Amino acid sequence: MAAVRKWTGLGLGVWALGLALALSLPGAPWKQPRPPLFPWEMLGPTVLALVALALLAPLLAWRTGPALARRRVLALLEAPPDLLWGALVLALWPPTWGPPGVGAWLLAFLAAALPGETRWLAQALPGEWPFPQAWGGAAVRRVRQLSLTRLWGRWLAARLPVWLTATLVLEQVLGRPGFGTDWMTRVVVRDRTGLCLWVLALALLWSLNQGAEEEVP
Amino acid sequence: MRHPLQALYLVVTVLFTFAPLSAQMVEESLAQDPGPLDFIRGDSYEQWILQSLAGDALVGLSAEGRLVPRLADRWEAQADGTVRFHLRSDARYPDGRRVRAEDVVWTVRQLLQQPQASPTKRAVLEGATVGSDGGQPWIRSPRPPGRLLMELARVPIAQAGHPEGGSGPFAFRKEPGAWVFTRREHFLRPRIDGIRFRLLPDPGGVATALEKGWLSLGAPATRRQAQPPPTHRLVIQPMHAQLVVWSRLGAGPLRQLEQWRKDAFPPHLLGQNARPSRGLWPETLGFRPRAIAGNPAPDPGPAMLRLLYGAGEASLEKLLLALRERARRDGIDLQLRPLEQGLLAERLQKGDFQLACSMVVFEPHPWAVLEYLEPQGPMNFTGWGHPRLADLLVRLRQPGGPAWGDLQDLWAREPAALPLLDFQSVIWVDRRLQVEPSPMGLYLPTPGAAGWRWRL
Numbered sequence: 001m002a003a004v005r006k007w008t009g010l011g012l013g014v015w016a017l018g019l020a021l022a023l024s025l026p027g028a029p030w031k032q033p034r035p036p037l038f039p040w041e042m043l044g045p046t047v048l049a050l051v052a053l054a055l056l057a058p059l060l061a062w063r064t065g066p067a068l069a070r071r072r073v074l075a076l077l078e079a080p081p082d083l084l085w086g087a088l089v090l091a092l093w094p095p096t097w098g099p100p101g102v103g104a105w106l107l108a109f110l111a112a113a114l115p116g117e118t119r120w121l122a123q124a125l126p127g128e129w130p131f132p133q134a135w136g137g138a139a140v141r142r143v144r145q146l147s148l149t150r151l152w153g154r155w156l157a158a159r160l161p162v163w164l165t166a167t168l169v170l171e172q173v174l175g176r177p178g179f180g181t182d183w184m185t186r187v188v189v190r191d192r193t194g195l196c197l198w199v200l201a202l203a204l205l206w207s208l209n210q211g212a213e214e215e216v217p
Numbered sequence: 218m219r220h221p222l223q224a225l226y227l228v229v230t231v232l233f234t235f236a237p238l239s240a241q242m243v244e245e246s247l248a249q250d251p252g253p254l255d256f257i258r259g260d261s262y263e264q265w266i267l268q269s270l271a272g273d274a275l276v277g278l279s280a281e282g283r284l285v286p287r288l289a290d291r292w293e294a295q296a297d298g299t300v301r302f303h304l305r306s307d308a309r310y311p312d313g314r315r316v317r318a319e320d321v322v323w324t325v326r327q328l329l330q331q332p333q334a335s336p337t338k339r340a341v342l343e344g345a346t347v348g349s350d351g352g353q354p355w356i357r358s359p360r361p362p363g364r365l366l367m368e369l370a371r372v373p374i375a376q377a378g379h380p381e382g383g384s385g386p387f388a389f390r391k392e393p394g395a396w397v398f399t400r401r402e403h404f405l406r407p408r409i410d411g412i413r414f415r416l417l418p419d420p421g422g423v424a425t426a427l428e429k430g431w432l433s434l435g436a437p438a439t440r441r442q443a444q445p446p447p448t449h450r451l452v453i454q455p456m457h458a459q460l461v462v463w464s465r466l467g468a469g470p471l472r473q474l475e476q477w478r479k480d481a482f483p484p485h486l487l488g489q490n491a492r493p494s495r496g497l498w499p500e501t502l503g504f505r506p507r508a509i510a511g512n513p514a515p516d517p518g519p520a521m522l523r524l525l526y527g528a529g530e531a532s533l534e535k536l537l538l539a540l541r542e543r544a545r546r547d548g549i550d551l552q553l554r555p556l557e558q559g560l561l562a563e564r565l566q567k568g569d570f571q572l573a574c575s576m577v578v579f580e581p582h583p584w585a586v587l588e589y590l591e592p593q594g595p596m597n598f599t600g601w602g603h604p605r606l607a608d609l610l611v612r613l614r615q616p617g618g619p620a621w622g623d624l625q626d627l628w629a630r631e632p633a634a635l636p637l638l639d640f641q642s643v644i645w646v647d648r649r650l651q652v653e654p655s656p657m658g659l660y661l662p663t664p665g666a667a668g669w670r671w672r673l
Binding site: 026030173 | 246249251252261333337393422430431560566
């Protein structure tokens with residue numbers, strides 16, 4: 001328990017450092033632009049995207065196991081940057097349908113994020129040869145399930161801030177301003193209060209996850 | 218099978234019937250989030266566009282830059298610097314209330330007193346007092362009335378107690394991911410149904426959206442601007458915008474830059490967006506090209522110069538690389554230092570630089586250049602000053618006139634800044650949409666977007 005408290009304390013220290021950086025962000029805007037309104041309308045689609053990713057990635061990792069991390073197909077899908085997926089959706093979107101909406105953004109987000117996250121999980125799974133493969137398929141699936149259950153919380157805690165803020169490129173290419181654009185605009189206009197709220201919200205999500213997780217000695 | 222086919226026919230018919238109606242909305246893009254519409258605190262180029270659509274200033278500027286009536290149908294300038302305005306009777310806010318003198322007084326006082334008010338507007342009203350007399354507003358300012366009136370064209374009047382409420386030709390509403398303006402009953406009689414702005418910061422995304430017909434107008438990326446799709450036409454308008462270099466090393470480096478700007482930039486890099494500047498102040502504001510006074514030969518100044526610029530714009534970086542190569546031919550090592558925009562602005566404001574460059578969009582009147590010269594001028598980053606300045610400023614009563622020439626001569630002796638490039642706005646406009654180009658852009662003049670119309 002002492003080790004858990006130590007690491008939690010260290011994590012909180014990192015978030016405090018982030019808060020201090022947000023407060024002391026150097027620079028000044030040329031004029032004094034108003035900070036943007038928070039994009040509440042993107043809360044639903046973002047939660048939907050995160051839930052889809054949080055379920056699909058472990059499911060794929062569970063189905064395919066640690067061997068997936070070494071598959072070339074996954075590497076090929078993982079390699080293109082978000083910009084390419086966004087541009088591809090934009091290029092293929094029929095003109096008569098009008099500008100791409102939230103559905104297109106969700107599609108591009110999953111295409112960009114799912115391969116990388118699946119590899120993250122697959123790579124973290126323990127080896128399966130000779131055991132539990134020797135014990136049969138049911139044992140393999142059980143081991144994967146136990147491993148993924150243990151991993152899931154840590155994985156979410158580590159990746160959630162990235163997912164919430166790294167959608168910036170897709171939002172800019174597809175013209176769907178969301179959390180990434182909000183975060184970036186606050187940096188541009190030096191909205192230090194808004195950035196602090198962002199850091200606090202992310203720290204809160206992280207600490208909630210820490211409380212829910214119990215470390216097995 | 219028959220009923221589904223009939224239903225499909227009905228749906229298609231309805232869709233095609235309503236398509237031309239929805240096409241009356243102009244689809245546009247914004248490069249940056251303008252923030253909430255706020256006539257008191259809003260201060261950015263995108264915010265100006267929003268305010269020009271949803272608000273009315275006391276006076277307007279025509280596409281040619283002349284004063285025209287807007288909320289006030291006439292005004293009188295008095296000898297003590299007071300300007301009395303006569304408000305028109307048919308100007309109303311969206312709730313139906315008439316625009317009154319109290320709204321003018323409230324707006325001006327908020328701009329002067331609120332700490333978070335727009336610095337640009339507050340600078341316009343510095344030292345001013347406001348009041349009303351017989352139901353008509355007046356403003357008294359230490360500035361010459363000619364200058365005050367030109368500058369007031371950029372100060373829309375908000376409804377008293379409602380910083381977001383304007384009386385402009387379009388009603389504003391925020392939709393998810395879009396800023397929507399719809400036509401309302403207004404004395405400018407807008408002819409289009411409305412304008413919908415989407416946030417599209419990526420120039421490639423703008424070009425694709427234009428080619429697919431999702432935008433009625435927009436500025437494509439430089440490399441693609443010469444080939445508009447068949448549905449759009451190319452519109453080029455001069456802008457009151459320049460790429461300006463400030464020097465804290467005196468006029469010596471600026472004399473060198475004055476020589477280099479003539480032949481440093483290959484035409485294919487400039488495209489249609491820019492051409493080398495010829496003078497010290499924007500020609501679009503009526504200033505004749507004027508060279509820096511003194512020896513035109515390069516001074517034997519420092520062999521290494523450090524130039525700060527805003528990072529992230531590929532086209533600007535290419536142009537500056539060309540400038541660096543030109544400097545190298547004269548044996549000068551011009552070191553380019555990119556900085557994030559906020560950090561660059563801070564270095565400029567602190568005066569912590571040798572040379573620094575940035576794009577500047579000038580206000581649409583000649584007094585805009587005083588931002589370089591006045592002691593508290595927002596572009597006087599070098600602490601420039603001259604004992605004769607105060608005498609000359611009081612002689613600048615109208616655009617043109619000999620005092621402007623004297624002022625430019627004074628600046629030309631020891632300038633603190635030099636423009637390298639004059640910018641033009643290159644946009645693709647739907648062939649069916651009739652707009653009036655202007656150095657102020659499409660939105661800021663009067664009538665602006667209220668004068669646009671769809672060709673039948």
